Amino acid sequence: MVRTNGNPFKPSAGHTPPLLIGRDEVIDDFTEGLGDGPGAPSRLMRITGARGVGKTVLLSEFTRIADGRGWKTIRESASKGLAARLVTRLHSGKGSFGFTINPSVNIANVAGGSLGEFHYESPQQMPLTLSDALRNVLDDVEKHGHGLLITIDEAQATDKDDMIAIATAAQDMNTENRNFAFVFAGLPSMSSKWLNDDATTFMRRAEPHTLADVSLDDVAEAFEDTFSESGMTIAGQALSTATEATYGYPFMVQLVGYHIWRLASRRHPLDPVISMEDAEQGIAKALSRLGDMVHGPELDSLSPVDKTYLLAMAQDDGPSSTSVIANRMGKDLGYASTYRARLLEAQVIEDKGYGLVDFAIPYLREYLREHAAYIRMSIDPGN
Numbered sequence: 001m002v003r004t005n006g007n008p009f010k011p012s013a014g015h016t017p018p019l020l021i022g023r024d025e026v027i028d029d030f031t032e033g034l035g036d037g038p039g040a041p042s043r044l045m046r047i048t049g050a051r052g053v054g055k056t057v058l059l060s061e062f063t064r065i066a067d068g069r070g071w072k073t074i075r076e077s078a079s080k081g082l083a084a085r086l087v088t089r090l091h092s093g094k095g096s097f098g099f100t101i102n103p104s105v106n107i108a109n110v111a112g113g114s115l116g117e118f119h120y121e122s123p124q125q126m127p128l129t130l131s132d133a134l135r136n137v138l139d140d141v142e143k144h145g146h147g148l149l150i151t152i153d154e155a156q157a158t159d160k161d162d163m164i165a166i167a168t169a170a171q172d173m174n175t176e177n178r179n180f181a182f183v184f185a186g187l188p189s190m191s192s193k194w195l196n197d198d199a200t201t202f203m204r205r206a207e208p209h210t211l212a213d214v215s216l217d218d219v220a221e222a223f224e225d226t227f228s229e230s231g232m233t234i235a236g237q238a239l240s241t242a243t244e245a246t247y248g249y250p251f252m253v254q255l256v257g258y259h260i261w262r263l264a265s266r267r268h269p270l271d272p273v274i275s276m277e278d279a280e281q282g283i284a285k286a287l288s289r290l291g292d293m294v295h296g297p298e299l300d301s302l303s304p305v306d307k308t309y310l311l312a313m314a315q316d317d318g319p320s321s322t323s324v325i326a327n328r329m330g331k332d333l334g335y336a337s338t339y340r341a342r343l344l345e346a347q348v349i350e351d352k353g354y355g356l357v358d359f360a361i362p363y364l365r366e367y368l369r370e371h372a373a374y375i376r377m378s379i380d381p382g383n
């Protein structure tokens with residue numbers, strides 16, 4: 001009998017899935033770091049990965065683990081004024097300061113002012129302000145044998161001034177052997193952006209973790225368990241078809257699971273065995289949602305030439321030769337390689353060696369083919 005609780009799958013950004021697949025190692029590293037005390041390498045982490053691979057939900061899991069140990073946790077997402085927001089939140093946690101900072105105001109644009117008892121005069125002073133705020137909170141939590149975890153999501157978007165402030169303050173806490181952990185998560189461009197900057201050698205010391213697609217065996221197991229938890233059965237060919245359709249891409253795992261579950265629970269609530277038909281139709285539904293939720297927005301964020309490059313790739317059934325792509329675009333290899341580099345950095349395509357590139361996002365090729373006419377029109381509306 002299908003239980004009455006709702007669909008267990010969570011196909012939306014930042015929503016914790018019923019089972020967090022394939023992240024045991026990084027979670028163990030993090031947990032160990034908390035246990036090992038100040039100075040443990042895993043207390044400063046940088047996590048990178050493509051859109052939809054599960055960075056935000058991993059940060060949630062870290063927060064949950066730290067919470068469970070009685071730690072104070074602060075989650076922030078990088079955007080202008082990050083360091084100032086952190087200062088505000090560190091103070092508000094203590095409940096002793098009544099001020100707020102407009103989050104849209106970058107501290108670098110503020111000539112001077114007073115944050116409660118912390119006076120600052122310039123962006124250069126922000127690191128000091130942040131260090132003081134951290135110290136203040138740490139004094140408090142350490143008294144109870146606890147620590148402080150700060151996670152920064154979308155870290156690729158951090159302002160340089162904010163990054164310098166955070167790096168300097170974190171260094172201070174490190175030197176003082178304070179009980180804290182910092183985790184940054186962002187798109188792969190985050191690494192190239194910060195690792196080339198002398199001011200943030202601190203980031204270079206952060207333990208790197210790259211989140212990738214998860215193994216199909218783990219996906220199959222998660223499908224079996226999640227369906228059976230809600231009183232349904234998925235096995236045999238239906239299970240392998242559903243599993244393979246995900247390509248191990250975590251967002252697609254949720255989409256496929258969600259739509260199969262939905263179809264099956266509507267169609268035969270009294271016979272909750274997933275049929276091949278459920279699986280196939282669920283996958284088709286999942287694919288069209290993937291297009292709307294991942295492929296469409298991803299293409300919208302790219303330039304017209306980036307899109308032209310991708311359309312040229314979509315003509316191939318497998319990896320594309322970069323010189324053939326340049327040819328198809330009617331450009332020389334040098335010109336095309338600029339766009340190749342941008343698409344690689346955005347993790348839309350991947351390097352296959354020997355002058356070959358392929359799509360890094362599942363089903364993007366199919367989406368491009370299906371929408372080629374429309375995309376061409378959006379590139380050059382005059383055509």
Ligand SMILES: Nc1ncnc2c1ncn2[C@@H]1O[C@H](COP(=O)(O)OP(=O)(O)OP(=O)(O)O)[C@@H](O)[C@H]1O
Nearest residue numbers: 012013014017021051052053054055056057250251
């Ligand atoms: N390890 C996992 N196992 C199963 N599902 C996952 C896993 N990680 C993420 N998901 C699911 O994938 C989707 C995307 O997750 P999340 O929003 O954390 O990705 P992200 O990397 O932060 O993406 P973005 O770069 O767009 O912010 C969510 O629906 C989430 O439930």
Ligand SMILES: [Mg+2]
Nearest residue numbers: 014055056153
């Ligand atoms: Mg995210």
